[in-house]
Amino acid sequence: MTITQVISPHLPYLRRFARALCGSQEAGDAYVVASLEALVQDQNLFRTDLQPRVALYHLFLAIWSKVPLNSMTTRPFEGIRALENLTPRSRQAFLLTAVESFSADDAARVMGVDRAEFDKLLNQANGEIAEQVATDVLIIEDEAIIALDLEALVESLGHRVVDVARTHKEAVEMARKHKPGLVLADIQLADGSSGLEAVNEILETFEVPVIFVTAYPERLLTGAKPEPAFLITKPFQSTTLKAVISQALFFDQKSRKAEAA
Structure with a gap:
């Protein structure tokens, strides 16, 4: 050849x-x-x-x-x-x-x-x-220690955590209140509700990049639409999550620029 x-x-x-x-x-x-x-x-x-x-x-x-x-x-x-x-x-x-x-x-x-x-x-x-793309971040996570880790990691990158939601209802309410520029979401929440369903409801109101951080990736990677563009498996490496946050915001900015052109 x-x-x-x-x-x-x-x-x-x-x-x-x-x-x-x-x-x-x-x-x-x-x-x-x-x-x-x-x-x-x-x-x-x-x-x-x-x-x-x-x-x-x-x-x-x-x-x-x-x-x-x-x-x-x-x-x-x-x-x-x-x-x-x-x-x-x-x-x-x-x-x-x-x-x-x-x-x-x-x-x-x-x-x-x-x-x-x-x-x-x-x-x-x-x-x-x-x-360049510092933004407000909503964390949807019911485990307090993991939520604190996520908050510290997000803030170390220069972003601001506007709230931490533990249930589907809290997630939707906080998203509508703050209109975050990024969402980090678990899929199994404290009251037995679904973070995925909460995210889908949020996305019906406004567009926002979402990163799922979950111990149950198989529940998302089913082939059914929509599948998440950004998925991190627990336990996560901080370097990996930092890279994915940058990618999510980069591609979101790229998409918005293309739409505005």
């Missing part, structure tokens, strides 16, 4: 990544073309010790990083506002995982760093995004 055949299925996704990284389709496509031209000149640039998609993105970032302007923190950017102030390396880490769905290990290989350095860059991105 030729290199062309190997990389062809991945090129549309590379163009998507390039556009998000560079801030415009024109700039992104230019770097994709430059990467392909470099590959034509020297096929040894394509690392055969990596999976093809990892190797292709690795090549792209090597070409992109050679331009001094791309290493600057402040640079022309026409893309999503939440990304424009991210430092270049943290932006790469976030996009590779949040948009391109690389595992952390593969994303580290793409960037040519070890896992510890990658985790540091991703945490930096989460913090930088939170500064």
